[in-house]
Amino acid sequence: MEGLKRVPVREQAPKVRAANFEEVCLGYNQEEAVEEAKRCLQCKKPFCVQGCPVAIDIPGFIGKVVEGDFAAAYQILSDSSSLPAVCGRVCPQESQCEGKCIRGKKGDPVSIGKLERFVADWAKENGIKPKKADKQNGKKVAVIGSGPAGLSCAGDLAKWGYDVTIFEALHEPGGVLTYGIPEFRLPKDAVVKPEVENVKSLGVKLETDVIIGKSVTIDELFDEEGFSAVFVGSGAGLPMFMGIPGENANGVFSANEYLTRSNLMKARLDDYATPMPVSKKAVIVGGGNVAMDAARTALRLGAESHIVYRRSEAELPARAEEVHHAKEEGVIFDLLTNPVEILTDDKGWVRGIRCIRMELGEPDASGRRRPVAIEGSEFEIEADAVIMSLGTSPNPLISSTTAGLDVNKRKCIVAEAETGKTSKEGVYAGGDAVTGAATVILAMEAGRAGAKGIHEFLSK
Ligand SMILES: Cc1cc2nc3c(=O)[nH]c(=O)nc-3n(C[C@H](O)[C@H](O)[C@H](O)COP(=O)(O)OP(=O)(O)OC[C@H]3O[C@@H](n4cnc5c(N)ncnc54)[C@H](O)[C@@H]3O)c2cc1C
Numbered sequence: 496m497e498g499l500k501r502v503p504v505r506e507q508a509p510k511v512r513a514a515n516f517e518e519v520c521l522g523y524n525q526e527e528a529v530e531e532a533k534r535c536l537q538c539k540k541p542f543c544v545q546g547c548p549v550a551i552d553i554p555g556f557i558g559k560v561v562e563g564d565f566a567a568a569y570q571i572l573s574d575s576s577s578l579p580a581v582c583g584r585v586c587p588q589e590s591q592c593e594g595k596c597i598r599g600k601k602g603d604p605v606s607i608g609k610l611e612r613f614v615a616d617w618a619k620e621n622g623i624k625p626k627k628a629d630k631q632n633g634k635k636v637a638v639i640g641s642g643p644a645g646l647s648c649a650g651d652l653a654k655w656g657y658d659v660t661i662f663e664a665l666h667e668p669g670g671v672l673t674y675g676i677p678e679f680r681l682p683k684d685a686v687v688k689p690e691v692e693n694v695k696s697l698g699v700k701l702e703t704d705v706i707i708g709k710s711v712t713i714d715e716l717f718d719e720e721g722f723s724a725v726f727v728g729s730g731a732g733l734p735m736f737m738g739i740p741g742e743n744a745n746g747v748f749s750a751n752e753y754l755t756r757s758n759l760m761k762a763r764l765d766d767y768a769t770p771m772p773v774s775k776k777a778v779i780v781g782g783g784n785v786a787m788d789a790a791r792t793a794l795r796l797g798a799e800s801h802i803v804y805r806r807s808e809a810e811l812p813a814r815a816e817e818v819h820h821a822k823e824e825g826v827i828f829d830l831l832t833n834p835v836e837i838l839t840d841d842k843g844w845v846r847g848i849r850c851i852r853m854e855l856g857e858p859d860a861s862g863r864r865r866p867v868a869i870e871g872s873e874f875e876i877e878a879d880a881v882i883m884s885l886g887t888s889p890n891p892l893i894s895s896t897t898a899g900l901d902v903n904k905r906k907c908i909v910a911e912a913e914t915g916k917t918s919k920e921g922v923y924a925g926g927d928a929v930t931g932a933a934t935v936i937l938a939m940e941a942g943r944a945g946a947k948g949i950h951e952f953l954s955k
Pocket residue numbers: 585586587639640641642643644645662663664665668669670671672675676677705706707708728729730731732754784785788890892893925926927928932933934935936938
């Protein structure tokens with residue numbers, strides 16, 4: 496039947512891309528985008544919009560693509576999203592907009608993410624920028640962190656005329672988009688930097704190398720720097736470890752550190768001096784998206800790359816597309832396997848990892864079947880690098896230097912979902928700093944909610 500299948504998107508071949516850091520997905524060209532856009536049924540009650548955390552007018556922008564009016568499509572996108580080129584690439588569309596698309600009932604859902612990406616890329620190539628505020632209101636707002644939450648909050652506030660300054664601890668803006676997600680999924684120069692520049696084009700100021708809680712505190716931002724409100728979008732960058740013997744050995748990394756070295760500090764490029772372990776065989780512990788990114792990075796850096804995960808394939812928390820791409824490229828999956836010790840040589844370097852085989856028992860509190868160790872099944876995997884990818888939590892620096900800012904027992908800032916309001920007057924928060932590690936689009940939704948909360952607070 497007509498329209499059941501989506502227009503396929505071109506990708507680099509697995510064997511070719513496993514040896515480079517170029518983007519895997521090549522996106523739609525103009526003809527392909529228009530053809531795919533025509534599959535949209537323009538539903539009167541669009542469920543796709545309900546599935547989008549930032550409520551993009553999806554039929555609206557896709558309708559403009561059908562007409563070939565890509566500039567108008569971009570303005571519709573940028574009314575709701577400060578980072579459409581990013582979201583078109585990394586959002587879990589299959590469980591959000593595309594998961595709700597009526598087309599999906601009898602065939603493939605419309606490729607909403609790929610269309611969003613096409614429009615945002617077209618706007619960049621044609622120098623189209625989001626619309627600026629007509630006039631300034633003179634009120635100063637500080638945004639802590641330049642990840643998706645901070646950028647999205649800053650973008651909305653600037654559009655409403657606020658004088659916004661983002662303070663970022665690192666030397667480059669973008670948060671996880673810059674230091675975490677690898678180049679082959681999210682190119683930095685071609686995608687992340689231009690979207691950050693778009694936010695700056697709205698009048699947002701950006702100060703890098705400023706660590707709030709060390710360089711200056713939140714109270715000083717209010718009392719000495721003249722800010723009337725603060726949004727905290729400082730993310731969840733503190734890695735977790737297993738607490739097994741050998742975890743302090745040379746050659747053991749958190750996934751965040753490993754990816755930061757490769758992305759932000761450019762260890763993947765020959766002309767950068769950032770040290771990276773010369774790894775012949777890397778073991779990545781964990782089964783989430785971050786583990787897939789670390790495994791695919793290690794592979795591209797020349798290692799045999801193994802994912803070690805204690806449950807089975809059905810429970811892998813990573814997106815199906817990421818697992819599929821990792822397998823196609825040659826990542827090896829050691830499932831139902833749990834590390835018990837990291838083995839070292841006499842100089843303290845990793846030489847392997849001792850694991851135990853697991854089987855699945857009864858479901859636990861998460862609803863997933865609990866992995867149970869099989870007695871006597873221990874075995875060793877040789878490796879010269881071990882990358883721990885077990886999740887992250889918020890860094891307590893800001894909460895520990897800000898009197899009156901409540902956090903929960905996981906050190907996440909307590910904030911209202913609809914407004915980002917925290918326990919401290921004038922301080923709003925959102926994104927991973929509040930929820931713990933989540934997704935780009937949820938961080939953006941929280942950034943928008945924080946902007947709304949701050950606007951209400953400062954309009955009183
Ligand atoms: C490797 C990896 C891959 C991922 N892949 C995906 C994906 O494909 N799709 C998806 O939707 N999500 C993905 N995620 C999750 C997603 O990136 C995060 O949920 C999202 O970036 C959170 O946004 P945020 O703005 O809250 O925090 P972050 O992106 O973490 O940004 C926080 C920023 O605050 C800065 N900061 C921290 N403390 C301070 C301070 N004291 N002073 C000043 N600045 C500070 C940090 O340096 C950072 O730049 C991935 C995460 C990782 C780690």
